[in-house]
Amino acid sequence: QVQLVQSGAEVKKPGASVKVSCKASGYTFTSYAMHWVRQAPGQRLEWMGWINAGNGNTKYSQKFQGRVTITRDTSASTAYMELSSLRSEDTAVYYCAREGYYYDSSGKTDWFDPWGQGTLVTVSS
């Protein structure tokens, strides 16, 4: 079955960087895009960006532009999200999610399924 397994919890100091991994299994990794979403404690889901796992092209939310880098290693079927210049407001659970899609006469329809289990990143001095 399709599964996304993320790396473990991290504790970082303000100003540092964190890199979270998301290992995919059960499907052809390069055929689907991977998205990253975060959720601060008690807050809404927040979309961060995505990577075309086939060609490596990326798109980022304007909020995170310049601080986030999403990459992938096709040989390891793994996507990565690196966030730099961490501050306390970046304390959150970070999720990866595979983009499902289909094409019809209306164009492309897409969604996120499945999701990884989440990685808690705590930023604290």
Added chain:
Amino acid sequence: SSELTQDPAVSVALGQTVRITCQGDSLRSYYASWYQQKPGQAPVLVIYGKNNRPSGIPDRFSGSSSGNTASLTITGAQAEDEADYYCNSRDSSGNHLRVFGGGTKLTVL
């Protein structure tokens, strides 16, 4: 605008029908997808496209769309449906970005 707006909280009596809505300019061009999130768990896809349910999602969940509003309807709400629900769609900028609504907390009374 790239925002999606949801009511923060909605309640429904056990066994009754509830509609959760999501409004935004991008919904005139793109379908919303809907996610259920229970405390301490990752979100789960419940509706995508025009009105599609992933395998394992009960048929009491359905979706619809009109103009700038997408709706998730639960017909015969169950206690286990109590959760946060989020809509997501493409950003209307055409830059292949995505955006989530603010989420709706559903209480089943």
